[in-house]
Amino acid sequence: MASDWLLEMVGISKSFPGVRALDDVCLRVRAGSVHALIGENGAGKSTLMKVLNGMYRPDAGEIRLRGEPVQINGLKGALDLGISMIYQELNPIPAMTVAENIFIGREPVYGRSGVVNRRRMNADARRLFQTLGLEMNPSARLSSLSVAEMQMVEIAKAISFDSEIIVMDEPTSAITDREVEKLFEIIHTLKAANKAVIYISHKMNELFRIADEMTVMRDGRYIDTQPTDKLTPQSLIAMMVGRRIDEMFPKEDVPLGEVVLSVDGLSQDSRVRNVSFELRRGEILGIAGLMGAGRTELVETIFGIRKPSAGRIRIGGRPVAIASPRDAIRHRIALVSEDRKLMGLNLRASVKDNVSLVNLARYCNLGGVIRARQEVDVVRRQIDRFKIKVSSYRQIVDTLSGGNQQKVVIAKWILADPEIIILDEPTRGIDVGAKSEIHKIMVALAREGKAIIMISSELPEVLGMSDRILVMHGGEVTGEYARADFSQEAVMASATGSH
Amino acid sequence: MSMASLAGADGYGTKVKQIAARYGIYIAFAVMFVFLSLWSPWFLTFDNILNILRQCSINGIIAVGATLVIITGGIDLSVGAIVALAAVSASSVAHPDSYPVIVPILVGLAVGALCGGVNGFIIAKGRIAPFIVTLGMMTIVRGASLVMSDGRPVINLSDEYNTIGGGYLWGVPLPVFLFIAVVLIGAFLLHFCKFGRHVYAVGGNELAATVSGLNVGRVKLGVYTLAGLFAGFAGIILSSRVMTGSPAAGAGYELDAIAAVVIGGTSLAGGTGAILGTVIGTLIIGTMNNGLDLLNVSSYFQQIVKGIIIISAVLLDQYTKNSR
Amino acid sequence: MSMASLAGADGYGTKVKQIAARYGIYIAFAVMFVFLSLWSPWFLTFDNILNILRQCSINGIIAVGATLVIITGGIDLSVGAIVALAAVSASSVAHPDSYPVIVPILVGLAVGALCGGVNGFIIAKGRIAPFIVTLGMMTIVRGASLVMSDGRPVINLSDEYNTIGGGYLWGVPLPVFLFIAVVLIGAFLLHFCKFGRHVYAVGGNELAATVSGLNVGRVKLGVYTLAGLFAGFAGIILSSRVMTGSPAAGAGYELDAIAAVVIGGTSLAGGTGAILGTVIGTLIIGTMNNGLDLLNVSSYFQQIVKGIIIISAVLLDQYTKNSR
Amino acid sequence: GYRIGVSYQNLQNEFIVNIAKAVEEKAKELDVTLIESDGQGKAEVQISQVENFIAQHVDAIMLIPFDKEGCVPAVQKAVAAKIPLVVFNAQVANVELANTYVGSDDIEAGRIEMQYIADLLGGKGNIAIIHGPNGHSAEVQRTEGNKEVLEKYPDIQVLFEQTANWDRAQALSLTENWLQTGRPLNAIVAQNDEMALGAYKAVEAAGKAKDIPVIGIDAIADALKSVKDGKMAATVFQDAHGQGATAVEMAVKILKGEDVPKVVNIPFKLITKENVDSLQ
Numbered sequence A: 001m002a003s004d005w006l007l008e009m010v011g012i013s014k015s016f017p018g019v020r021a022l023d024d025v026c027l028r029v030r031a032g033s034v035h036a037l038i039g040e041n042g043a044g045k046s047t048l049m050k051v052l053n054g055m056y057r058p059d060a061g062e063i064r065l066r067g068e069p070v071q072i073n074g075l076k077g078a079l080d081l082g083i084s085m086i087y088q089e090l091n092p093i094p095a096m097t098v099a100e101n102i103f104i105g106r107e108p109v110y111g112r113s114g115v116v117n118r119r120r121m122n123a124d125a126r127r128l129f130q131t132l133g134l135e136m137n138p139s140a141r142l143s144s145l146s147v148a149e150m151q152m153v154e155i156a157k158a159i160s161f162d163s164e165i166i167v168m169d170e171p172t173s174a175i176t177d178r179e180v181e182k183l184f185e186i187i188h189t190l191k192a193a194n195k196a197v198i199y200i201s202h203k204m205n206e207l208f209r210i211a212d213e214m215t216v217m218r219d220g221r222y223i224d225t226q227p228t229d230k231l232t233p234q235s236l237i238a239m240m241v242g243r244r245i246d247e248m249f250p251k252e253d254v255p256l257g258e259v260v261l262s263v264d265g266l267s268q269d270s271r272v273r274n275v276s277f278e279l280r281r282g283e284i285l286g287i288a289g290l291m292g293a294g295r296t297e298l299v300e301t302i303f304g305i306r307k308p309s310a311g312r313i314r315i316g317g318r319p320v321a322i323a324s325p326r327d328a329i330r331h332r333i334a335l336v337s338e339d340r341k342l343m344g345l346n347l348r349a350s351v352k353d354n355v356s357l358v359n360l361a362r363y364c365n366l367g368g369v370i371r372a373r374q375e376v377d378v379v380r381r382q383i384d385r386f387k388i389k390v391s392s393y394r395q396i397v398d399t400l401s402g403g404n405q406q407k408v409v410i411a412k413w414i415l416a417d418p419e420i421i422i423l424d425e426p427t428r429g430i431d432v433g434a435k436s437e438i439h440k441i442m443v444a445l446a447r448e449g450k451a452i453i454m455i456s457s458e459l460p461e462v463l464g465m466s467d468r469i470l471v472m473h474g475g476e477v478t479g480e481y482a483r484a485d486f487s488q489e490a491v492m493a494s495a496t497g498s499h
Numbered sequence B, C: 001m002s003m004a005s006l007a008g009a010d011g012y013g014t015k016v017k018q019i020a021a022r023y024g025i026y027i028a029f030a031v032m033f034v035f036l037s038l039w040s041p042w043f044l045t046f047d048n049i050l051n052i053l054r055q056c057s058i059n060g061i062i063a064v065g066a067t068l069v070i071i072t073g074g075i076d077l078s079v080g081a082i083v084a085l086a087a088v089s090a091s092s093v094a095h096p097d098s099y100p101v102i103v104p105i106l107v108g109l110a111v112g113a114l115c116g117g118v119n120g121f122i123i124a125k126g127r128i129a130p131f132i133v134t135l136g137m138m139t140i141v142r143g144a145s146l147v148m149s150d151g152r153p154v155i156n157l158s159d160e161y162n163t164i165g166g167g168y169l170w171g172v173p174l175p176v177f178l179f180i181a182v183v184l185i186g187a188f189l190l191h192f193c194k195f196g197r198h199v200y201a202v203g204g205n206e207l208a209a210t211v212s213g214l215n216v217g218r219v220k221l222g223v224y225t226l227a228g229l230f231a232g233f234a235g236i237i238l239s240s241r242v243m244t245g246s247p248a249a250g251a252g253y254e255l256d257a258i259a260a261v262v263i264g265g266t267s268l269a270g271g272t273g274a275i276l277g278t279v280i281g282t283l284i285i286g287t288m289n290n291g292l293d294l295l296n297v298s299s300y301f302q303q304i305v306k307g308i309i310i311i312s313a314v315l316l317d318q319y320t321k322n323s324r
Numbered sequence D: 001g002y003r004i005g006v007s008y009q010n011l012q013n014e015f016i017v018n019i020a021k022a023v024e025e026k027a028k029e030l031d032v033t034l035i036e037s038d039g040q041g042k043a044e045v046q047i048s049q050v051e052n053f054i055a056q057h058v059d060a061i062m063l064i065p066f067d068k069e070g071c072v073p074a075v076q077k078a079v080a081a082k083i084p085l086v087v088f089n090a091q092v093a094n095v096e097l098a099n100t101y102v103g104s105d106d107i108e109a110g111r112i113e114m115q116y117i118a119d120l121l122g123g124k125g126n127i128a129i130i131h132g133p134n135g136h137s138a139e140v141q142r143t144e145g146n147k148e149v150l151e152k153y154p155d156i157q158v159l160f161e162q163t164a165n166w167d168r169a170q171a172l173s174l175t176e177n178w179l180q181t182g183r184p185l186n187a188i189v190a191q192n193d194e195m196a197l198g199a200y201k202a203v204e205a206a207g208k209a210k211d212i213p214v215i216g217i218d219a220i221a222d223a224l225k226s227v228k229d230g231k232m233a234a235t236v237f238q239d240a241h242g243q244g245a246t247a248v249e250m251a252v253k254i255l256k257g258e259d260v261p262k263v264v265n266i267p268f269k270l271i272t273k274e275n276v277d278s279l280q
C-alpha cells in the first residue's frame, strides 16, 4: 500500500511511574519536508522521538514507514530502518576524537581485518564536514571542544548515517546564529534529497523559516497539525500554551544603582584577554558573541571555576580574591551555567535536593540537621514560581524534560538570594511561555536592585533584555553598546571581529 | 511527629521510599528466610536469630561507613586492615589492671578515624582514585599493625574489654545494640543532616557540587574518616569478641562490606543509596552464612552457593526495578 | 611506515602521545630504578633484570586483560580465582605420558575464556555492576577449583608442561616472551582494531555508544572474555612454574593487576588508558618487590613501604599531569 | 660472617613469626647476616625470592616452604645454583635434594591431634573438624593426618566439616552456627590453635565447655594458657625455637664444610594440662 506519508506514528502512549508522558499521540510526516514538533516544556516531544528511535518501547500505538507497520528493535533497529536522531542532550565521548565520535561502530577498516583505517576515517570525516560546510578538525578530542562545537559534531554525526528520517531535538539551543544558518543550509539539502526532518525547537523565528508543517503537543496529548503558512506566531503560541503571551521581552527601565562588580583587565590564558567592565545594581548586562568567543570562560573565571592569569575583580568597590565557587557564592554571586548536565545539576537527586543545595545551611538548625518542612515549603514555592512541571518535588531530575531541568537550575540559583546573577544561556531549551516568565523574573530581580549578567546566543534576547551589551570575539571585548545604540548589525559586526 | 508527616515532609521519606521501591531485595531476603525456616528446623529460633544478628554486627558496622563512602562515588579497601590496626592498638592498652576500659575504646576509635582521615586527606587533596589510595593504605595499615604487634596477636585482655563483644544486655548480645546504634547514627547523618545531603551531591555530580559552593574535599574527608571510625569500632568489637588483638584480623572484610552495600541497592557509581538497604544487604549475607552452616553444605560448595546467591540477589533486584 | 606518520595518522600514535605525556610515571620508575641501582650492587645485573621480568610476567599478563576491562569502566575481581581454576584444570590433563602439551594449554585457555564469558554475559545482560558480578564469580570460581581438585593440589606434571613457565629461550625465561606476546596482542586489539575503539567508546560514554548503535553488550562480553582468557593463560604459566595446579593459587592477583593498571595511568572511571602504561605499572610493582627484597627491608616494613610507593607513584603522576 | 637468605612461608602467622625470632637470635649469635623474605603464603613468591637470593649470591638459603608441591622449583633452583639449602619447619616434596631438613611433618600433627581425640572419645562419638584455608598445603597435610586416624575408627562420625581460614573469629561464628543445630557434638578438632580458641569460645558460651573438648595445633601462647587453665583440651606443640635455631646451626655447619644429617627430626608433641608446665 502506497502512502502519502513517509512516517506515521498513530495512537502512541507511554507512561513513566507517576506521569503519562504520551497519551494517544499521532504524528504524520511527509518525505522531503521539515516537520516541526512543538509544545511546552514537558509536553512529551522528546519522549515521542525516543519512541520513534527505539529508546523507549511505547505502551500502545503503531509506527508505520511508507504505510508499512514496523517494529522498532532498539536504537540499532531504528538506525537500520533509516531513522537517526540528534539528541536534546549532548552525548560526547570526551576522550575520543571528532572522527571517532562520528563513526563509532562504523569505523572503516582495512579489508575485512577489523583493523581501523584511521586515515580513511579522518578523510571521511573531513569530506563530511566539507559537504556540510563546517570547519572542524577530525582528530581534535571532544573534550577540547566547546558545547557549540560538540553540538555541530552531533549534527554531522546524525547526517552521516544518511537516514531517511532525521530527528533534530533542539539542535540550535547551544549554537549561535552563524551555525544556525549552516544548519538550515544542511536541512535544505536534506529536503532536496527527499529526506524528512523532524525539527523540535522553542525558537519561533526558526520554526517559521524552515518548517513546512507543524504539529503541536500539550501535556502529552496531540493538539493539531497545520501547514506553516496557515499559522502565525501568535496562533501557534496560543495552541501551545492555551493562552496568549503578551510580551516576549518585558524589559523595564530600572534606575541604576552603584557599581557592584568591576572587572579590570581580566585574562584567562588565551581564552579571555584583558576584559574590563562594570556592573551596576538594577542593570542587566548582555554579553553577545559567536561560539568560542570566550564568554563562558569569562564568567567561569569570575565565578572561580577557572583560574585567572591576570586581572582584578572588585565587588562593592573592594578588591576580592575568588579562588573557588565557594568564594564567589560567599560574595553573593550566582552562576547559572551553560551546561546544566555538567555543572548545574545532580541528575541522580530529586528536584528538592537540587533546588535547596546551595543554601542548605539556611534550612538547618545549628547542629546541621535539616528542618525538613521548611525546606519542602521553600522548594515548593520555587517549583510554583518557575512553573516547573514535576510529578512531585521528589521526582529525580534525570527524568524531567530538558526545559524543566533548566528551570530547576535557575530556581536553585535564584533561591540562593544572590546580589550578582550571572546567567549563561539561561533560556536554553525553555519554551516561549516559560521564557517570558523568566524574563519577567529577571526584570523583577533588577528592580530589587540585583545586578545581572546575561550571556545569550539569541540576538533578539540580548537586544530585548539588556541595558547594555558587551560583545566578545576571540576572548576580547570588541564592542560595547548602550541601549539607545542597540542594533543587530553593529552587534554582529563586533561579534565577528570585523571592526 | 507522625509517621505520615515524616515520610511526607523530608528527605528521609524520599530515601525510604526509594529503597522500599526496590522490592526485589526484600523478595530475595524473604525467599531466603522462608526457605531456610522450612529446610532447617534450627533456623527460626530466637537464639539463632540473635546469633545471626551478632554475626552480622561487625560487617554491618563497617558497611554503614562503606555506604557513606560509596554514595560519594568512592570506595574504601582499607577498612579490613583498619579493623586489624584498631584491634591491635586497642588490645595493647586493654590488659587487666592497666587502664579503664574507656581508654582502649577511645584508642581504637581514634586509630580508626585517623587512618580514615589519612585516606580522606589524600583522596581530597591528591585527587587520585579512592581505589588506589585505599588499596595502598590497606597494605600500609596492615604493615603497621604487624609492626605494632610484632606479628603476634595481643592477648590477655581485661574482662571489661571482653564484655564489649562478648557481653549481653537483656539476653541480647551487646554487639547487636552497637550495630543498631551505628545504623541509627549513619541514617541520621545521611538522611537528616546537611552533611548527608552533601554526600549525595558529591556522589551525584562532583563538579556541580563544587560549582554549588560545596567544600567537596571536606565532605570526602568526612566520609572516609567516618568509615575509618566505624572500622575502628568494628576492630574493638572483634578483638573483644575473640579476646585477642590479631594483626591478621579483618582480612577481606572490605569486600564483605562492599557486597552488603551493593546488595542493598547502593550504586557504586555514587549519588544513590540508603542505610536501610545496607542493613538488608548485611542481613542477607549474614543469614546466608548462617544458613549454609546450619545446612552443613560442604565447604567447597558453600563458596559456589554464596557467589550464586549474591549475584542472584542483585539480579533479581535489578529485574524487579526494570520491569516496572 | 615512519614513526612520524605512525604518530600522526592513527589512534595508536595518539595513545602513545597521551601516555608519553604522563611523564610522572616514567619519573617514578626511573627514580626507583636509579635509586636501586645505586643502593644495591645486586640490582642492576643481567640475571636480576631477567628475574624481575619473569616475576612481572604473570601479573603483567593478567593486567593486560584488566586494562581492557577497566577502560570499559568495569572491573574484574575474579581473575585471581580464574588463575586457580585454569591452573587446576590444565594441570589435571598435564600428567606425563597423557596428552600432548597443547591439550592442557587449550584446556586452561578455554576454562579462562569461559569464566570470563560468564562474567561478561551476566554484566551485559543483567546490567548489574561488574564489581558485584565478578566478586560473586570470584567465590564461585574458587569453589569450583576446589571441587575440581578435591581441595588438593594437582601434581606430577609433564616436563613439557613445566617448561612453559620454567623454560628458557636464548637464555631468557619463557614467561618473559609470553608476557611480551600478550602485551603486543593487547596493544594491537586496543589501539589498532575496531574492537579497541569500541572499548574506549563504551568506557567513555556508554549512552553515547548505545545511541550510536554500538552493541555495547558484545563489547563487554568481549573484554571480560579476554580478561578471563589472559587470566587462564596466567594460570597455565603459574602452575607450570610451580609445577603444581593449586586450587589456592592466584589469591589477591586481581588487586595486583588493578594496581598495575591504575599506576599505569588508566582511569578506573573508564574511557582512557593504554597498554603501555600498564606495562610500566607492572614493571614498577615488580621492581619494587624485587628491590625491597634485595635491600632486605623487613617484611612488615615492606608492606608499609609498598603502600607508600604505590600511592606516591600515582600522586606524582597526577601532580605532573596537573602542573602543565 | 656468612650471608644467608631465608624465605618464610608467611610472616602473618604467629607460629612462623616465633620461628623467625629464633632464627634471628641464632644468626646474631653465630655472626650470620640474614636476608629475610616473607613468602606471603604463595609458592610462586617463594620461588621468586629464591631467585632473588641466587642473584645476590648468598652463601646459603633457608626455606620454610609454604606449599609442599609448589615450592619444588624453589628447591631445584637453589640446588642448580649450587647454593646450600636448609629446608625447615614444613615439608617440600623434593626435600631429599636439600642438604638437610629440620622439623617434622604436618601430616604427623594431624595424626596426633586426631588420635588424642579418638582416645578421649574411646573411639566413638560425633566430631567436627575446622579446616585451614582450603587447598593450602598445611591444610591438605593436616587433613590427611586427621583422616588417616579416622579410618581406624569407623564409629567416629564427622558431623561437620568446614573451613575457618586459620581465623579465630570465623571459627567462632562457625561453631556458634553448628551449636545452633543442637546436634550432639563430642569434640571439635581444629587444624590450628587460633581456630580452636574461637571454637572453644563458642562452646563455652553455649555452656558446653565440659561436654565438647576442643583441640588445636601450634601451641601458641594463648592456647597454652587455655590448656593450662583447663579450657582447651590439648594442643600439638611444635618447637618453633628449636627448629629455627637448629636450622641456622645446620646452615652454618654446611658452610663450614661439616657433615650434617639429612634429617633433623624435631617432632610434634601433644600438650595437655598434665605436661603443659614443662614448656614454660
Ligand SMILES: Nc1ncnc2c1ncn2[C@@H]1O[C@H](COP(=O)(O)OP(=O)(O)OP(=O)(O)O)[C@@H](O)[C@H]1O
Binding pocket: A016, A017, A019, A020, A021, A039, A040, A041, A042, A043, A044, A045, A046, A047, A048, A088, A389, A398, A399, A400, A401, A402, A403, A404, A429, A431
Ligand atoms: N524516564 C522518565 N521517568 C519519568 N518521567 C519521565 C521520564 N522521561 C520523561 N518523563 C516525563 O515525561 C514528560 C515529557 O517529557 P519530554 O522530555 O518528552 O518533554 P519535552 O516535550 O521534550 O520537553 P522539553 O521542551 O522541556 O524538552 C515530562 O513530564 C517528564 O518529566
Ligand SMILES: Nc1ncnc2c1ncn2[C@@H]1O[C@H](COP(=O)(O)OP(=O)(O)OP(=O)(O)O)[C@@H](O)[C@H]1O
Binding pocket: A143, A144, A145, A146, A147, A148, A149, A176, A271, A289, A290, A291, A292, A293, A294, A295, A296, A297, A338, A457
Ligand atoms: N578545557 C578546554 N580545553 C581547551 N580549549 C577549551 C577548553 N574550554 C574551552 N576551550 C576553548 O575556548 C574557546 C572559548 O570557549 P566557548 O566556546 O565556551 O566560548 P563562548 O563564547 O562561551 O561560546 P559558546 O557560545 O560556545 O558558549 C573555544 O575555542 C573552546 O574550544
Ligand SMILES: [Mg+2]
Binding pocket: A045, A046, A047, A088, A169, A401, A402, A403
Ligand atoms: Mg525535550
Ligand SMILES: [Mg+2]
Binding pocket: A295, A296, A297, A338, A424
Ligand atoms: Mg558559552
